[in-house]
Amino acid sequence: xxxxxxKQVKKSYGNHEVLHGIDLNIDPGEFIVFVGPSGCGKSxxxxxxxxxxxxxxxxxxxxxxxxxxxxxxxxxxxMVFQSYALYPHMTVYDNMAFSMKIAREKKxxxxxxxxxxxxxxxLTPYLNRLPKALSGGQRQRVAIGRAIVRxxxxxxxxxxxxxxxxxxRVATRIEVAKLKESLPDTTMIYVTHDQVEAMTLADRIVVxxxxxxxxxxxxxxxxxxxxxxxxxxxxxxxxxxLLAARIEETGPKTLIAYANGTRMQVPVLTxxxxxxxxxxIGVRPEELRITEGExxxxxxxxxxxxxxxxxxxxxxxxxxxxxxIAKLPGNVHVExxxxxxxxxDAESLHVFxxxxxAFRGLDGAGSEEAERASVAATILEK
Amino acid sequence: xxxxxTAAPVKETSIWTAVSKAFxxxxxxxxxxxxxxxxxxxxxxxxxxxxxIFGDPFALPTHWSWQNYVRAWNQxxxxxxxxxxxxxxxxxxxxxxxxxxxxxGLTRSKLPGKPxxxxxxxGGLMLSPTVALIPLVKMFQALGLxxxxxxxxxxxxxxxxxxxxxxIRAYMLDLPSELDEAATMDGASEGQRFWRIIxxxxxPIIASCIILHVLxxxxxxxxxxxxxxxTDMTTLPVGLTAIMAKHGTDYSVVFAAMTISALPIxxxxxxxxxxxxxxxxxxxxx
Numbered sequence: 001x002x003x004x005x006x007k008q009v010k011k012s013y014g015n016h017e018v019l020h021g022i023d024l025n026i027d028p029g030e031f032i033v034f035v036g037p038s039g040c041g042k043s044x045x046x047x048x049x050x051x052x053x054x055x056x057x058x059x060x061x062x063x064x065x066x067x068x069x070x071x072x073x074x075x076x077x078x079m080v081f082q083s084y085a086l087y088p089h090m091t092v093y094d095n096m097a098f099s100m101k102i103a104r105e106k107k108x109x110x111x112x113x114x115x116x117x118x119x120x121x122x123l124t125p126y127l128n129r130l131p132k133a134l135s136g137g138q139r140q141r142v143a144i145g146r147a148i149v150r151x152x153x154x155x156x157x158x159x160x161x162x163x164x165x166x167x168x169r170v171a172t173r174i175e176v177a178k179l180k181e182s183l184p185d186t187t188m189i190y191v192t193h194d195q196v197e198a199m200t201l202a203d204r205i206v207v208x209x210x211x212x213x214x215x216x217x218x219x220x221x222x223x224x225x226x227x228x229x230x231x232x233x234x235x236x237x238x239x240x241x242l243l244a245a246r247i248e249e250t251g252p253k254t255l256i257a258y259a260n261g262t263r264m265q266v267p268v269l270t271x272x273x274x275x276x277x278x279x280x281i282g283v284r285p286e287e288l289r290i291t292e293g294e295x296x297x298x299x300x301x302x303x304x305x306x307x308x309x310x311x312x313x314x315x316x317x318x319x320x321x322x323x324x325i326a327k328l329p330g331n332v333h334v335e336x337x338x339x340x341x342x343x344x345d346a347e348s349l350h351v352f353x354x355x356x357x358a359f360r361g362l363d364g365a366g367s368e369e370a371e372r373a374s375v376a377a378t379i380l381e382k
Numbered sequence: 383x384x385x386x387x388t389a390a391p392v393k394e395t396s397i398w399t400a401v402s403k404a405f406x407x408x409x410x411x412x413x414x415x416x417x418x419x420x421x422x423x424x425x426x427x428x429x430x431x432x433x434x435i436f437g438d439p440f441a442l443p444t445h446w447s448w449q450n451y452v453r454a455w456n457q458x459x460x461x462x463x464x465x466x467x468x469x470x471x472x473x474x475x476x477x478x479x480x481x482x483x484x485x486x487g488l489t490r491s492k493l494p495g496k497p498x499x500x501x502x503x504x505g506g507l508m509l510s511p512t513v514a515l516i517p518l519v520k521m522f523q524a525l526g527l528x529x530x531x532x533x534x535x536x537x538x539x540x541x542x543x544x545x546x547x548x549x550i551r552a553y554m555l556d557l558p559s560e561l562d563e564a565a566t567m568d569g570a571s572e573g574q575r576f577w578r579i580i581x582x583x584x585x586p587i588i589a590s591c592i593i594l595h596v597l598x599x600x601x602x603x604x605x606x607x608x609x610x611x612x613t614d615m616t617t618l619p620v621g622l623t624a625i626m627a628k629h630g631t632d633y634s635v636v637f638a639a640m641t642i643s644a645l646p647i648x649x650x651x652x653x654x655x656x657x658x659x660x661x662x663x664x665x666x667x668x
Contacts, residue, residue, distance in 0.1 A: 081560045
């Protein structure tokens, strides 16, 4: 089992820096997913690890060994490409055997390894076919098989499911998850822009934006305790709603006042210096409920998307590009044009300062950090 | 009522479609006749004698005798065909290999100064063989290559490399770079990437380039006439003029010799035309 460590990895194209000093430790046997919007540098980072792009500065270690100047084939890694990158003139067997043939392995060994990989991926009946005679899902399995045959300790996946249709994507995603289970010693690094893939597959997710890491954590950590506004809005679908508010009282429980006059105590730790500060309150659509009592949002239903079990209800806001969305039960009748009041539990709310950084609850912060913040908040208040 | 109103335009459209199709077919048939008939006429006259050729030039032969073809074959055409085949095959292999390697370097390697190399290679397209003739003769004489097969092989290769590189490069530009990256990850060297991945994938354009080269070198006249002199070094186009000079009045032998010389090209073209069109279209069109 080998881990991957990146230290201050930078990558520039001419004067344009696309990776701004990435520090990341990937544990041996871990399934880590790089996620982020287009152009955030996730594929570039993967290609730097693969050796297909040279880093401008920094250190890359695989299994503790410095890999900066080691050619891709000798890094002990295998890569599955977005477009499969199968050799179209070779059969499935030859595609999978190619790396071993190049390494001049014995025929019997090649045959055994290819057939074993084909068995795992249920490709045995297709070994003599050309890639053009396979479906998209089968081609992707061949691409994965090619990686398995190389017997590498690190697998890299570059958006491997993005060329598949929705149904096949789900099926192949499950296959990738099973593959990880069957190869527990293999470290897997997976790039995607699809957060469902990220959430379902990853042991840990790395959220990237503009060539910087925004947050690293388990899927649940990212969902429950985003460290900033970008992560909060990127993880979760539909995205987290934001409401303008002001801090009235600080401390281990913060009293906030919404623009509509509602006051609410939120279990979030804020320093005394934050008193009176404008903040953004984040609330996930699935945490909202219709209420007649204390509410945090009141609005007119613009339209509703019925999805069966649930429905997505869009409310008109001043900013037309960002409607307020509530995920309500499917059995609630919602009429277009109706005026509704929405409430949410204080525990489900996230508070972000003007720079987009999250104030953390005492549970969310690390114990040492929480204690320090609590003491600091108390001292400041006194 | 409604149905007749909707049916009328459909009927009109189908009439116009039929008429335009008929015109198209007539045009293509005429074009086919214009191209094929001279070849058939030439082949047919190879079966006649002089009296029949001049008496009724467009009639079918009265009896089908291979005598003229045999005579033409024995009176030099055999040797010319051998020389032509040798020069054509050797120069085609050299041209395609050099061009494919060059195109690979220009499209799929981290070669510094690629645009300059590209300009130099494609600049060769503008070089006229006629202008370069005298310096080339001097050079080949100095190198001891004058009146050798090598003279023609080198010249045909040198003058076809720019255009062939241009075609193969256009095709290679369309091949996804992920294939190279996948091969690199699999441990393939640059040479292995070329021989085992990229070159096999370029088969359609390679076939097109070979056909184009065969058409050129099989029919090439000026270099063949200037750079070779002995009968054992004569290619078909030069040999045919010699036959015409020798059998100037025996047209049936001349027609038979011309038919024999044209036959391989016609066969190659018809056998590989699908490849030929696909290769050219895929390379440049996308």
